[in-house]
Amino acid sequence: MPQIILGPQPKKSLDGSVKKAVFSFLEKLQADDTAPGLHIEPINGSHDPRVRTGRVSEFWRAVLVKVQGGGDAHYVYLGTFAHDDAIAFAKTASVRINPRNGIAELIQADLESRPEPSLPEATDTTPPQPPTVPAPEPLLPRRGVSLADLLELGIDPALAERAAGVAAGTETEAEDLLLDLAGQAEAAWQGNALVDLAVGTPLADVAAKLALPAEGPADPAASSDDSLLLEALQQPAARLDFHFFENNEELRAAIEDDDFGKWRVFLHPEQRDHATKARNGSFRLSGGAGTGKTVVLVHRARHLARRDPSARIILTTYNRTLAGQLVEQLRTLDPELPVHENLGAPGVFVGGIDQIARKVLQRGTARLLAGGDSPGSVATVLGARTAEVLGNTANARWDQAIAMVPGLPAELRSPTFFQAEYATVVLPNLVTQRDQYLRVRRPGRGTALSRPLRTAVWDVIEAYRASAAADATTDFEEKAMIAAVDLDAAAGAVVRSAPRPADHVLVDEGQDLTPARLLLLRALAEEGPDDLFLAEDSQQRIYGQKIVLSRYGINIRGRSRRLTLNYRTTAQNLRYAVGVLANEQFVDLDDESATVAGYRSARSGPPVIAEGLGSLAGEYKEAAELVRSWIESPERPTKPENIGLLVRDRSSGNRLVTGLAEHGVDARFVGSEMPAAPGKPVVMTMHRSKGMEFSKVVLFDISESSDPSWISSLPEAERADARLRDRSLIYVAATRARDELAILWKGSPSQVLPATTP
Ligand SMILES: Nc1ncnc2c1ncn2[C@@H]1O[C@H](COP(=O)(O)OP(=O)(O)OP(=O)(O)O)[C@@H](O)[C@H]1O
Structure with missing residues (x-):
């Protein structure tokens, strides 16, 4: 059966009725490209002999590039135009293999036939004339990137020449001009490369980020070989422009829906890599706001679920609202994906981290209580008290506990201080007794506490715990910590009473998670390949304290990368x-x-x-x-x-x-x-x-x-x-x-x- 590949699309959107006709045309093409009503025809005098037009309606024509390859035909869909415009576009459009790096790209024939600019002679002896007003030196050469470097990278010669000449009064102005030029690049990978260079990314890193092959095809005539072109279309950098549809629903969404997210199909090579690469252990993906961390997580969840349909995947984040958005994104990406709220079941469980804690507590009731020689998970975290823990402690309880300890100095009488002390020192260290608290290490806590101060602080903590025990409530930090201890207890028992509920845990907004929540994440999956994948941006930490993953058993050891291209906002x-x-x-x-x-x-x-x-x-x-x-x-x-x-x-x-x-x-x-x-x-x-x-x-x-x-x-x-x-x-x-x-x-x-x- 012929396969449809989505190519770069014209900016102008089509009317709804035309979009429907286009989808119906492509659907028929996919079923049988010889069907007579389609009128798949070559164009006389077209630059690329593979270009075809097809009849969408009396007035509209689709422009396609037919690539035969070894088996079925592939059609790269380049858009639908009024009849005459379609013919004009079809005459010049060409999908070729970039001779320098082997990436497939759509070009206009007149650009392709443009001669490469001549490089300056190394031995130019003409004495330079002193300029009256010194012209600013072009940005890229000043950064050590020459025209020859750009050509070597595979940038279109005309674009390369303009890029190498970009100069302005200030560095920022020159960067802006280069960014504008990047926006005019025909191939998305070329635009991306220029954006990278505009912000000073070294040349070698630019090639690596885009996963550009070091060489182009050995035979310059390779573009006429359909199998090689199909390979070139699958290169990560080419997939910024070309997408192989997996099913009709995806095809329909891409054609009919203006809100069809590009994030669904046109991943940056770095994003694709993070979404699909197997990792030996826990992995951390950092990146500024809008760099697509969430997009990577959602794609990775799908990838893991497809790789092994029996895998139990947890996709979680800071709160329920964000978790709700993750569900929506997963459904948009792949309506077939099994997404559920049944912790421990195959498929993708999505929920806020506190929701997970609650589910663990709801099902782990036996271990929460003391039994045999175990004190029970609740007592391990909170000391002796009732094991009813599902109610939520009121926020005012810290204020009330502080009020009960009159000797506390004024500067410590802050619920924010106590919440932080409790979350970062007391809970993760399982401190349940005064003497433990007097000895515990408090790394990362700003305020130093003398022994008498520690005693007073512990009095407040005891008062807080006593009132919560009387109400049979816990706060969210406590719930997370008890859940973590409970999962570890179950997994570590001589007779394992319950397996850990996940094979893979994917986490968004990791910078805002507290120690107890990180320990819970750690406890959700056994340590091993692809166990935890954490997306974070430390510059977006708006809750909690600074934390270091290795303190909570999450060992990244060199397995971390950073995304830097912002897809959301303007420069x-x-x-x-x-x-x-x-x-x-x-x-x-x-x-x-x-x-x-x-x-x-x-x-x-x-x-x-x-x-x-x-x-x-x-x-x-x-x-x-x-x-x-x-x-x-x-x-x-x-x-x-x-x-x-x-x-x-x-x-x-x-x-x-x-x-x-x-x-x-x-x-x-x-x-x-x-x-x-x-x-x-x-x-x-x-x-x-x-x-x-x-x-x-x-x-x-x-x-x-x-x-x-x-x-x-x-x-x-x-x-x-x-x-x-x-x-x-x-x-x-x-x-x-x-x-x-x-x-x-x-x-x-x-x-x-x-x-x-x-
Ligand atoms: N490859 C892509 N192609 C097109 N759009 C993309 C791509 N990757 C991400 N985006 C879009 O960029 C925006 C930001 O993506 P996302 O929310 O994943 O970033 P983030 O790093 O999680 O941001 P934040 O940290 O601010 O929450 C979204 O609108 C997303 O659809």
């Missing part, structure tokens, strides 16, 4: 967001310095709007005007639900909804029990916006006067990290914008905002 927005991180030191989960080097976007957009207003009322008015201008833009109207207004907390969110309503904008506050509604701009806390994206984003009231006041109530030694998390929060919020970003404040801007706007 302007990204530069602003990175400016928020300033030059602060961030540390990754392997305790190494995290960097933004090479972090880049291939898209250009309007400048960031950063605007100070005189009052909150002024901010409401300005926000309403921005929203209206986006929705009513005559050239590019934005759907209201694709606009996000992000605020620091719920009450400011509710006030913003009212403020916008006073200016005629009907927005909706979206929270845990309040889903988004079609047709309404979304108001949401910045915390909640994690993992989401909008076309247009307003960061609302990022004023000095609104900077979080709770930071000053922390012990001095913990404030620097809290400020870092606050920067990360603004960075997370700013990187939610796909196309446009606006930041508003009243009076003075928050200190975390960059002084200049790109």
Whole structure:
């Protein structure tokens, strides 16, 4: 049966009825390419003899490239056009093998026949004339990348010549010009290579990132060999432009649905590698916001499930909302994939990490209790108490416990301090007695505690535990820790009472997981190949404390990589967001310095709007005007639900909804029990916006006067990290914008905002 390959598509979208006709045409072609109604015909005088047109309707023609290969015919679908346009395009379109590196690419014939630019002679003796105004030296040669290097890489000669000559007054301007040029590249891999070079990636790394073969075909006439062309179409870099459809549903979605995500099929070679490569053990994938970490996880889940349908895969993340999004993405990627909420069953279980803890506790009741010579999992974590643990401890319990210990110094009377101490020291070390706490090591904790202080802190912890025991409740940290201990107990028992519930665990937003949750992840699968795969971005840590994976039994040992190409936002927005991180030191989960080097976007957009207003009322008015201008833009109207207004907390969110309503904008506050509604701009806390994206984003009231006041109530030694998390929060919020970003404040801007706007 003929197979359809999706090639690079024209930017202009087709009407719905034409799309349906195109799908029906391709479906018939796939069933029988000799069917008479299809009119698959070569074009007289076409540059590429493989090019065909096909009859979609009286008016519309599809342009295809027929590649026979050894067996069935393959048709590369290049788009559908009005009859005359189709003929004109078909005459010049050509799918060829790049002679330098063996990558298949679509080119226009006139470009192919263009002669290669001549390189400057090495022995040019003409004395240079002193220029009156010194011309800026071109960017790439200044970085040691010559025209010859670009040609050697396989960049189209005309594009290479322009790229090598890009120069401007400042480095940033020159980078922007090169990014614009990258956007004009015909082959996606060439655009990607230029984006990499624009941000200073060394030449050798560019080739490695794109998995470019070192050499092209030995025989320059190879492009006419169909089997070689099929191989070239399957190269990772070629698959940025060409996709082999797996089934009709995928074909239908790609043709009929404008929202068909490119992420489903056109993976970057690095993303593909991470999605499919077998690993000897735990693996960490880091990367800036929007670099496709979640996309990789979703593809990897599918890959593992297909590799072994009996495999038990857990895909998890920080909370339920994000887990819900993972389910949606998995369903979009592959509706056939067995996705479920039955922990331990074959297929892909998706759930928030706390949901997993609860499920483990619900089914592990026997081991939770003391029995034989075991104290039971609950007592191991919390000391002697009732084994009823499913209820949730109220947040106010820390405040109440603090109030019960009058001798505590003022600077330790902070629930935030206690939550951190409890989560990072007490629980992971299974501390249940005062003398254990007096001896336990507290690496990574800012505040040093003398023995009397430790005693007072333990008094608070005891009071907290006693009140929770009386209520028969636990908090989420405790649940995770008990679940981890319980899984280890079951797996380590002489007679193994229950296997660990997963073969592979895939984790998103790893930077926000606390020690107990990491220990739970570790306990979900036996240590071994492909056991844990953790995606994280330390610069997006907005909860918890700095953590080091190896302390919790997760041994990465060199198995970590970083993604750097941002697919979500424009270069302007990204530069602003990175400016928020300033030059602060961030540390990754392997305790190494995290960097933004090479972090880049291939898209250009309007400048960031950063605007100070005189009052909150002024901010409401300005926000309403921005929203209206986006929705009513005559050239590019934005759907209201694709606009996000992000605020620091719920009450400011509710006030913003009212403020916008006073200016005629009907927005909706979206929270845990309040889903988004079609047709309404979304108001949401910045915390909640994690993992989401909008076309247009307003960061609302990022004023000095609104900077979080709770930071000053922390012990001095913990404030620097809290400020870092606050920067990360603004960075997370700013990187939610796909196309446009606006930041508003009243009076003075928050200190975390960059002084200049790109
Ligand atoms: N290969 C790709 N082709 C097209 N779009 C992509 C590709 N990879 C990722 N994207 C898109 O880029 C955006 C960001 O991807 P994703 O959410 O996976 O990034 P992330 O690294 O998890 O981001 P964050 O850390 O901010 O949550 C999404 O809209 C996604 O669909």
